[in-house]
Every structure is written in structure tokens, then in C-alpha cells.
Amino acid sequence: METDIRSILPNIDPVVSEYSVGYLTHASTAWTGEEEAQALSPLTEAAETVTEILLSASGDPDAALQDKVRLLVEKWVDKYAQANGASEERRAPAIRRLDQTIQVSAQRNMSSTLAVATGGVDLESANARKVESKVDRKKLEKAERKIAAKQSKKQFKTVEYEASRLLNQPESTQSYEEFYMAVNPLQLGSSSGQGKTKDIKLDNIDVSIGGQRILTDTTFTLAYGHRYGLVGNNGVGKSTLLRALSRRDLAIPTHISILHVEQEATLQAVLDADVWRKYLIKEQAEITEKLAAIEAQRSSMADTSADAARLDRDREAQDNRLGDIQAKLAEMESDKAESRAASILAGLGFSAERQQYATKTFSGGWRMRLALARALFCEPDLLLLDEPSNMLDVPSITFLSNYLQGYPSTVLVVSHDRAFLNEVATDIIHQHSQRLDYYRGANFESFYATKEERKKTAKREYENQMAQRAHLQAFIDKFRYNAAKSSEAQSRIKKLERMPVLEPPEAEYSVKFKFPDVEKLSPPIVQMSEVTFGYAKDKILLRDVDLDVQLDSRIGIVGPNGAGKTTVLKLLIGKLSPTQGLISQHPRLRIGFFAQHHVDALDLSLSAVSFMAREYPGRTDEEYRRQLGAFGITGTTGLQKMAVLSGGQKSRVAFACLALTSPHILVLDEPSNHLDIEAMDALADALNEFQGGVLMVSHDVTMLQTVCTSLWVCDGGTVEKFPGDVQAYKRRIAAQADAAGVVKAH
Structure with a gap:
């Protein structure tokens, strides 16, 4: 049908033509219940809407063109009606109940348009033509409302129909305080939740995003006071689950306070983060003023007057409210708030001077720390942390790990940092295959060992049962009609029927990264000699840095944030020029x-394939997809808009782009951020197999231990080789923190 549309409207936007075909195709099978039998059929309504959309997209059509469009739509309506066994007017509605939700794209007789829309596939790449859309937005919105209304009337939800991506509705804006109070309504007195259990158990939950099912018929359980590590492969929906919890999209009891780390803040911002405390202190001041005013009025009145009695009732009500507020503030230990906030900020690397800076003066990494400080300060009943270590240096991760080990409430943390999970987690939740598996009393290492053992056991049981079934079936097939053996055959048939049906083991998830072979160069490769650098002449960041990187180098740089680690990398690659000293590179x-x-370097409005074709031209789409496949971006994922990819998938795209340049030296700034465990292992293996040099800044202990043969510490304006390994460096940090008196917990 698209070909017919383009023959009449050659300049039509491909998105509009595909949308029209998909809508008609969907409507042709969208019969539901008897209540629609007397109304217009979905196909008739779709035909009217599609005709309006096509006429609108054609600009200002003359009468002849209008007739052609109407005739075309009518022709396809007749074809769809005939394909379904009868004319549209005479066909009886066919009701079909499904056991589970299905995707439109899974139906054979449906256009791929809806699958494309649901997955966010880059239509520009698929059509290789970019045409400005002429569709009338109001008419398209009207069509979308019709579809939504019809879907809401259906007796049985047979498909998930996602609205057109041509409509990008803006999100509602809320301040931090408004959002916090909406999610965590303040409860005083008898309704404050004291004495109520703060364990969480939700049965048979489903979670979806963008038409994609994340969890299906799953039990979600958190025991109060436990610290859960949520692990799983990139793209399974871990962050989506945290967002659903943080917004109470799942039915968490309101007496359980929830906080999800968000980027904002400093000392005052951290104090303000505890919205309840701020709200209660403000109301306490207002009530105190009201009581003073009541007292002043009451002093001039006789005890027997009606006004005096009214004022006495008001004073008693205000006194009761004030008592509830003061009890809540005492429960929250409000008087210790400022010292505790300062302690948390100090542990996360903020000096006393930095704690007085305005929020807007901090970069993204420091704002992430502030967001983390807010969350720790609030001490909600359920603390949700999504990759908290991504923006932290090794000293801050060490502090956070120690702090969380003494945290009194429930913690649910998404992290791929094995060392961090080993230290923090009391339990592990494994998210996979739209379900959650619980490993109680397990840190990451014990979880991983148990998971592998469970997988082997399940595979062994399945294979044994399949062999047993095959053996029984072979006997049955051979002797079912043999009079002498018929009783034995019947016995085996009954045994076969009684055997439990085991699920086949999941397909092995594996990913392998591969960097290209390296052309040999004679040394020296790249050297920094007595390099000094400062962003301002009076503020020198680095002094007298000497660093030599060869093709066999495996160098890890560690140190606190702000010490200049990323600056060292940028100097080395030539993005920054030294104030003094010399940086030399091999000419090739x-x-x-x-x-x-x-x-920031990726255009998220494009697919990975389109982006690579634009930035690294000269190859075919197949070559780009093969390159992405070498870093775990397989199937149609390379055609999806990068905006819908997970953080780990975006990282893989960045690595695939980097490998296209066939580098001699890999300079990596926090390469493990967002990668899942398997991808981190694949990256470590690829770096060890890489024939060129590696220089990385990383906070991930496992990555540093696996890849790097030498460790350099960037701190205090210098870069010096450390005599031990990363564990020795962590011990030195902990000793320094203890000597400085940094409070680790409450």
C-alpha cells in the first residue's frame, strides 16, 4: 500500500505513509465485543482518519487528488475486509481472549510500522530519505485520541498500541519539593506510620515502558533494613524499576518514605533535601507566631466571653499540632542535621570551603555527589541508588561503602561494581527474563557462584528429563500397538503424562568486545616531560608531570575527583596544551x-548506524552493523534511536565508534561506567588482548586489577607511580580518612 500512496503523493513523509498503513492494518483485526456491533467498525473509522491524514499531508490537494486518495483508501479497506473472510458490513465480531499481552509486530499480517514505532527504530536510516513532515498535528492528535478511546472500550486488552512518535508531549514540570511531598505525604501523630511494618511485598506486578514489558507477574519483596544489590544485563529495565518505585507507580504503602538519587545541590541544598524537616521547621515557626498572637489577644479578654473560649480552642489545636511537629523533629534528630550533612559532604570529597559554594558552580560529577549526599542525609525508609559509584572516585566510593554498611533502613542499589556490591549488599536480586530471582544473604561473589550452579543444575535436569522423555516415547511408539507389550506401553504413557514440564534453560548471554589489530610503531610513542598546566595562570592544577606510554603499557590513574586525572588524559591526546613542558607523539x-x-558526543536522535555513517563515512550499513555487533549491539538495536538505549548500550556504541579509528593507544576515562558485569569482563579481556597501549582513569577496582600493570596516583598537583596495587591504595585512603576524622556513618 505504501507504494500506492507514494505513486499518488510522491513527496509524502515516509513516517506518515507507514503510520497510515499500520493504522489500517491494525484496525482490520481490531474487533472486540458486541457493544461495537451496532457502531462503525474500527476499519471504517480508521479509513476516515487515514483519509484525513493523507489529505492533510498532501498540502492543499485539488478535487482530483482528493478523489484519488479516497479511492485508494476504499480499495484497501475492501481488500482487508475480503482477506478476513467477509465484507466489512456483514462480518461478525470475533472476540479473542489472550493469556498475555502481545505486540502488534508479532502478528504476521500486520505492517512492521508498529514494531518500528514501539522499538524506536530510526526510520530515516530505513528509508534513506529525509523529508520535512507536512502532517497536520491537530488532525494527528485527533486520530490518536480516537485510537486511545477505542482501546479503552475494549473488553480484552489484545495488543499494546503505542501513540505515534510524531507526537512528543512535554513532561509536566515539578519542583523537587513538590515531587517529594507528592511521593512522600507528611504524616503526623497516629498516622505517622510508627509501629507499622516497613517490609515491602508486592505480588503479581507488571512493569512496562514504551510498549516493552520489563517484569511480568512477578513478586517484589524487600525486608526492612536489608541492603539489596539489583543486578542484570544492560537493557533489562533495572533503572525503569527504580523509577517506578520512586514515583509509587507500584503500590508501596505511603507510610514508607522513598528517595531516589537525583542531581542537584550543596550544604544548604543537602539540608533542604530533607523536605519534611524544612517543611516542619517552617510550620513550627508559623505556629509559634500564631500562638503569640492568640496569647496577646487572649490577655485582654474576660475568661467567660465567647471570643475567649474560641481563642482557647484555637490555642489548644495549635498546641497539639506543635507537639506533633516537635515529636517528629525529635524523631528525625533535627538538631544534629547540620553536622551530619557536613560530615556526609566531607566524606564525599567536599572541603569545608566547597560546602559553601552555590550549586550552579559545580560540574555534573560533583552534582551527582550532591544528589547522593541529599539521599544519605534524608535517610528515607527505602533508599534507591542507580549506579552511585559511576561519578565517584576511589576515596568517595570507599566512604560510601562504609556509610551504607551502617545504614539503618532499606537500600536498593543498581550497580555493576563487584567490589562495591561485595562490601555493601546483604542480598542480591537478579533481574532477567521479565522476572526477579532472590539470593538472600548473598554478596555479589556468592550470588555469582550460586547463579552459575543453579544454571548448571537446571540445564542438567532439563537434559536428563528430555532424554528420559525421548526414551519413554521411543518405547511407546514401538510397542503401543503390540498386544504383548500394550500394558507396558500404557504404563509408560501415564508416566510420561505425570512428568513435570521443565522450562528449557535460558540461552547463554555472552558478549565479546574486539579492538582491531595494531600497526607496529617504533618508540617513543607518546611522552609527557615536565608538564605543568593550569586553566588560569594563577591557578596551577598539575606540576612537573612525567609520563611515558608505549604500545605495551597498561597504566591505571587513580585519585580524588578534581585532582586533574581527566586533564592528564586531555593533555596527552592534545585536547589541551601545557602551560610549560613538552608533549611529544609519534608522527603516525x-x-x-x-x-x-x-x-554528549552521541546524537541521540539518530540510530547507531546512522550516527556512524555520518561521523565515519565510507562504509556500508552492513559493515557498521558488523562493527556494532563486535561490541554486543546486535539485531535491530543498531537501528533504534540511541535515545531509547540504556546507558550500557550507549557505551558499547561509543566503543564501536572508537574502534573504527584503528587506534595504537587507547585512552579511557571511566570506561566501565554503565556496563553490565558481562560487558565489563568482555572489555577487560579485549583490553588484555589489545596489541597497543592502554591508559585509563577508572574507579572500578576489578577493572584496574584485571587490566593495569602499573598504578599512578594523581593528587596534590602531581602524578606519581604508586608502589602497590589498588587494594594497597584503598587501605592508604581508609587510613588517611581515619586520621582526618571523617565520620563514616551515623
Whole structure:
């Protein structure tokens, strides 16, 4: 049908033509219940709407063109009606109840348009033609409302129909305080939740996003006071689950307070983060003023007057409210708030001077720390942390780990940092295959060992049962009609029927990264000699830095945030010029740089294939997809808009782009951020197999231990080789923190 549409409207936007075909196709099978038997059929309504959309998209059509469009739509309506066994007017509605939700794209007789829309596939790449849309937005919105209304009337939900991506409705804006109070309504007195259990158990929950099912018929359980590590492969929906919890999209009891880390804040911002405390202190002051005013009025009145009695009742009500507020503030230990906030900020790397800075003066990494400080300060009943270590240096991760080990409430943390999970988690939740598996009393290492053992056991049981079934079936097939053996055959038939049906083991998830072979270069490759650098002449950040990187180098740089680690990398690759000193490179040297904020370099409105074709032209789409496949971006994922990819998938795209340059030296700034466990292992293996040099800034202990043969510490304006390994460096940090008197917990 698209070909017919383009023959009449050659300049039509491909998105509009595909949308029209998909809508008609969907409507042709969208019969539901008897209540629609007397109304217009879905196909008739779809025909009217599609005709309006096509006429609108054609600009200002003349009468002849209008007739052609109407005739075309009528022709396809007749074809769809005939394909379904009868004319549209005479066909009886066919009701079909499904056991579970299905996707439109799974139906064979339906256009791929809806599958494309649901997955966010880059239509520009698929059509290789970019045409400005002429569709009338109001008419398209009207069509979407019709579809939504019809869907809401259906007796049985047979499909998930996602609205057109041509309509991008803006999200509602809420301040932090408004959102916090909406999610966590303040409860005083008898309704405050004291004495109520703060365990969470939700049965048979479903979670979806963008038409994609994340969890299906799953039990979600959190025991109060436990610290849960939520793990799973990139893209399974861990962050989506945290967002659903943080907004109470799942039925969490309101007496359980929830906080999800968000980027904002400093000392005052951290104090303000406890919205209840701020709200109660403000109301306490207002009530105190009201009581003073009541007292002043009451002093001039006789005890027997009606006004005096009214004022006495008001004073008693205000006194009761004030008592509830003061009890809540005492429960929250409000008087210790400022010292505790300062302690948390100090542990996360904020000096006393930095704690007085305005929020807007901080970069993204420091704002992430502030968001974390807010969350720790609030001490909600359920603390949700999504990759908290991504923006932290090794000293801050050490502090956070120690702090959370003494945290009194429930913690649910998404992290791929094995060392962090080993220290923090009391239990592990494994999210996979639209379900949650619980490993109680397990840190990451014990979880991983148990998971592998469970997988082997399940595979062994399944294979044994399949062999047993095959053996029984072979006997049955051979002797079912043999009079002498018929009783034995019947016995085996009954045994076969009684055997439980085991699920086949999940397909093995594996990913392998591969960097290209390296052209040999004679040394020296790249050197920094007595380099000094400052962003301002009077503020020198680095002094007398000497660093030599060869093709066999495996160098890890560690140190606190703000010490200049990323600056060292940028000097090395030539993005910054030294104030003094010399940086020399081999004339044929190619350096591959992976930036910590690599997402900023990606155009999220494009697919990975389109982006690579634009930035690295000269190859075919198949070559780009093969390159993405070498970093775990397989199937149609390379055609999806990068905006819908997970953080780990975006990282893989960035690595695939980096590998296209065939670098001699890999310079990596926090390369493990967002990658799942398997991808981190694949990256470590690929770096060890890489024939060129590696220089990385990383906070991930496992990555540093696996890849790097030498450790350099960037701190105090210098970069010096550390005599031990990363564990020795962590011990030195902990000793320094103890000596400085940093409070680890409450």
C-alpha cells in the first residue's frame, strides 16, 4: 500500500505513509465485543482518519487528488475486509481472549510500522530519505485520541498500541519539593506510620515502558533494613524499576518514605533535601507566631466571653499540632542535621570551603555527589541508588561503602561494581527474563557462584528429563500397538503424562568486545616531560608531570575527583596544551579516546548506524552493523534511536565508534561506567588482548586489577607511580580518612 500512496503523493513523509498503513492494518483485526456491533467498525473509522491524514499531508490537494486518495483508501479497506473472510458490513465480531499481552509486530499480517514505532527504530536510516513532515498535528492528535478511546472500550486488552512518535508531549514540570511531598505525604501523630511494618511485598506486578514489558507477574519483596544489590544485563529495565518505585507507580504503602538519587545541590541544598524537616521547621515557626498572637489577644479578654473560649480552642489545636511537629523533629534528630550533612559532604570529597559554594558552580560529577549526599542525609525508609559509584572516585566510593554498611533502613542499589556490591549488599536480586530471582544473604561473589550452579543444575535436569522423555516415547511408539507389550506401553504413557514440564534453560548471554589489530610503531610513542598546566595562570592544577606510554603499557590513574586525572588524559591526546613542558607523539600515532561523558558526543536522535555513517563515512550499513555487533549491539538495536538505549548500550556504541579509528593507544576515562558485569569482563579481556597501549582513569577496582600493570596516583598537583596495587591504595585512603576524622556513618 505504501507504494500506492507514494505513486499518488510522491513527496509524502515516509513516517506518515507507514503510520497510515499500520493504522489500517491494525484496525482490520481490531474487533472486540458486541457493544461495537451496532457502531462503525474500527476499519471504517480508521479509513476516515487515514483519509484525513493523507489529505492533510498532501498540502492543499485539488478535487482530483482528493478523489484519488479516497479511492485508494476504499480499495484497501475492501481488500482487508475480503482477506478476513467477509465484507466489512456483514462480518461478525470475533472476540479473542489472550493469556498475555502481545505486540502488534508479532502478528504476521500486520505492517512492521508498529514494531518500528514501539522499538524506536530510526526510520530515516530505513528509508534513506529525509523529508520535512507536512502532517497536520491537530488532525494527528485527533486520530490518536480516537485510537486511545477505542482501546479503552475494549473488553480484552489484545495488543499494546503505542501513540505515534510524531507526537512528543512535554513532561509536566515539578519542583523537587513538590515531587517529594507528592511521593512522600507528611504524616503526623497516629498516622505517622510508627509501629507499622516497613517490609515491602508486592505480588503479581507488571512493569512496562514504551510498549516493552520489563517484569511480568512477578513478586517484589524487600525486608526492612536489608541492603539489596539489583543486578542484570544492560537493557533489562533495572533503572525503569527504580523509577517506578520512586514515583509509587507500584503500590508501596505511603507510610514508607522513598528517595531516589537525583542531581542537584550543596550544604544548604543537602539540608533542604530533607523536605519534611524544612517543611516542619517552617510550620513550627508559623505556629509559634500564631500562638503569640492568640496569647496577646487572649490577655485582654474576660475568661467567660465567647471570643475567649474560641481563642482557647484555637490555642489548644495549635498546641497539639506543635507537639506533633516537635515529636517528629525529635524523631528525625533535627538538631544534629547540620553536622551530619557536613560530615556526609566531607566524606564525599567536599572541603569545608566547597560546602559553601552555590550549586550552579559545580560540574555534573560533583552534582551527582550532591544528589547522593541529599539521599544519605534524608535517610528515607527505602533508599534507591542507580549506579552511585559511576561519578565517584576511589576515596568517595570507599566512604560510601562504609556509610551504607551502617545504614539503618532499606537500600536498593543498581550497580555493576563487584567490589562495591561485595562490601555493601546483604542480598542480591537478579533481574532477567521479565522476572526477579532472590539470593538472600548473598554478596555479589556468592550470588555469582550460586547463579552459575543453579544454571548448571537446571540445564542438567532439563537434559536428563528430555532424554528420559525421548526414551519413554521411543518405547511407546514401538510397542503401543503390540498386544504383548500394550500394558507396558500404557504404563509408560501415564508416566510420561505425570512428568513435570521443565522450562528449557535460558540461552547463554555472552558478549565479546574486539579492538582491531595494531600497526607496529617504533618508540617513543607518546611522552609527557615536565608538564605543568593550569586553566588560569594563577591557578596551577598539575606540576612537573612525567609520563611515558608505549604500545605495551597498561597504566591505571587513580585519585580524588578534581585532582586533574581527566586533564592528564586531555593533555596527552592534545585536547589541551601545557602551560610549560613538552608533549611529544609519534608522527603516525592514532589515539582512541573514550570520554567519561561519551553520551554528549552521541546524537541521540539518530540510530547507531546512522550516527556512524555520518561521523565515519565510507562504509556500508552492513559493515557498521558488523562493527556494532563486535561490541554486543546486535539485531535491530543498531537501528533504534540511541535515545531509547540504556546507558550500557550507549557505551558499547561509543566503543564501536572508537574502534573504527584503528587506534595504537587507547585512552579511557571511566570506561566501565554503565556496563553490565558481562560487558565489563568482555572489555577487560579485549583490553588484555589489545596489541597497543592502554591508559585509563577508572574507579572500578576489578577493572584496574584485571587490566593495569602499573598504578599512578594523581593528587596534590602531581602524578606519581604508586608502589602497590589498588587494594594497597584503598587501605592508604581508609587510613588517611581515619586520621582526618571523617565520620563514616551515623
